[in-house]
Amino acid sequence: MADVAAAPAxxxxxxxxxxxxxxxLRELQVEPGTTxxxxxxxSGVLEAFPDINLTTQPVGIYAKKKTLDTVLRERDRxxxxxxxxxxxxxxxxxRAAKREGASGSPAAxx
Numbered sequence: 001m002a003d004v005a006a007a008p009a010x011x012x013x014x015x016x017x018x019x020x021x022x023x024x025l026r027e028l029q030v031e032p033g034t035t036x037x038x039x040x041x042x043s044g045v046l047e048a049f050p051d052i053n054l055t056t057q058p059v060g061i062y063a064k065k066k067t068l069d070t071v072l073r074e075r076d077r078x079x080x081x082x083x084x085x086x087x088x089x090x091x092x093x094x095r096a097a098k099r100e101g102a103s104g105s106p107a108a109x110x
Contacts, residue, residue: 009032010029010030010031010032011029011030011031011032011034011072011073011074011075011076012027012028012029012074012075013027013028013029013030013034013039013072013074013075013076013077013078014026014027014028014076014077014078015028015039015040015043015045015077015078015080016077016078016079016080017045017049017052017079017080018082019049019082020082024045024048024049026043026044026045028042028043030042030072033071034071034072035068035069035070035071035072036059036061036066036067036068036069036070036072036078037054037068037069039072039078040054040059040068040078040080043078045080052080054068054080056083057080057081057082057083058081059078059079059080059081060078060079060081061076061077061078061079062076062077062079063079065081
């Protein structure tokens with residue numbers, strides 16, 4: 001009887017994206033060695049949201065930015081991040097100026 005190498009187990013991962021109107025989540029089974037870029041392509045998210053641009057939009061796994069060539073592990077959740085609507089520094093400056101104007105005294109730093 002010859003030893004038959006078992007096929008590698010598939011990895012359970014998910015791909016998620018949230019637009020300003022809808023949240024999208026797809027569970028996938030992928031082969032070991034699959035990268036973030038390949039999983040995103042297989043998930044169908046690019047067809048569902050044609051405005052996604054992977055050359056300008058960052059991606060990550062559980063809120064940690066990663067590159068498209070990152071190899072996936074079991075239970076990874078790939079996230080595609082949307083561009084920021086406003087510059088966070090400018091938003092803080094505006095809030096501080098508003099507080100300073102309302103109270104008549106300088107605002108405490110954020």
